[in-house]
Amino acid sequence: MKSLLCIFFIINVLAGNAQDSGIVTYKKEWKNLYSESESGKQDKVSNPQKYREYRELEKLQKELTKQLAYKLKFDKDRSFFYLEDLLSIENQSDLALAKGPFQGDYYYDRKADSVIWAIEALGEKFLVNLDKIDWKLEKKQKMISGYSCFKASAKIPLDNGEFENVNAWYAPEIPLSYGPLQYNGLPGLVVRFETGSERYTLAQIKQKEIKFNFPKKRNFY
Incomplete structure (x- = not known):
């Protein structure tokens, strides 16, 4: 009986440890496309050549974006979000079309509730401390990727002094x-995140032992 209890204890400990780290994969989609906008619908009639050119760019962007995989490595205290290298796309301008505004890597310290943004410019890597997100938790609920999710929203300040509305489902x-x-x-993993033009949705989550280097607290901006 003692040996049986021991086995159950070991299994539970191993299972608990496995849940402390892993990798989440997100896939991205584009929202509010030009071809679906009012100006796009007007150009389809008044300026068909412009419409066709933009429509072809949208198709290319959509196909390339399907190949992108955004990864979130995590342990019990920290996370690391990045775009997985995609060697199959040789044309970097095409890749930029698919990536859109996404740049750099993001490191989150759960205990400090702080985010470090690591971005490269002019051949150097810069580390930037980002402001904490002021989430508004809402009562809206729906199923996404097989999970029961709740909505949270926030207003993110932009460089021009305006704000962008973002929504998360956790x-x-x-x-x-x-x-x-x-x-x-948020009080749960973000399963879907939306800006005005992009949507990230959880595609897979794997529990496994992982390692990643967290930036040292120097050269911050």
Whole structure:
């Protein structure tokens, strides 16, 4: 009986440890496309050549974006969000079309509730401390990727002094306060995140032992 209890204890400990780290994969889609906008519909009639050119760019962007995989490595205290290298796309301008505004890597420290943005420019890597997200938790609920999710919203200040509305859908049943880009700090893993033009959706989550280097606190801006 003692040996049987021991086995159950070991299994439970191993299972608990496995849940402390892993990798989440997100896939991205584009929203509010030009071809679906009012100006796009008008150009389709008044300026068909412009419409066709933009429509072809949208098709290319959509196909390339399907090949992108955004990864979120995590342990019990930290996370690391990045775009997985895609060697199959040789034309970097095409890749930029698919990536859109996404740049750099994002490191989140759960205990400090702080995000470090690591970005390369002019051959150098810069580390930037980002502001904490002021989430508004809402009562709206729906199923996404097989999880029961609740909605949270926030207003993100832009460089021009305006604000961008963003929405996140998080799953309390996955007790990880992580999400895409710098959007962390919710009472559950972000299953879907939306800006005005992009949508990130959880595609897969794997529990496994992982390692990643967290930036040292120097050369910050």
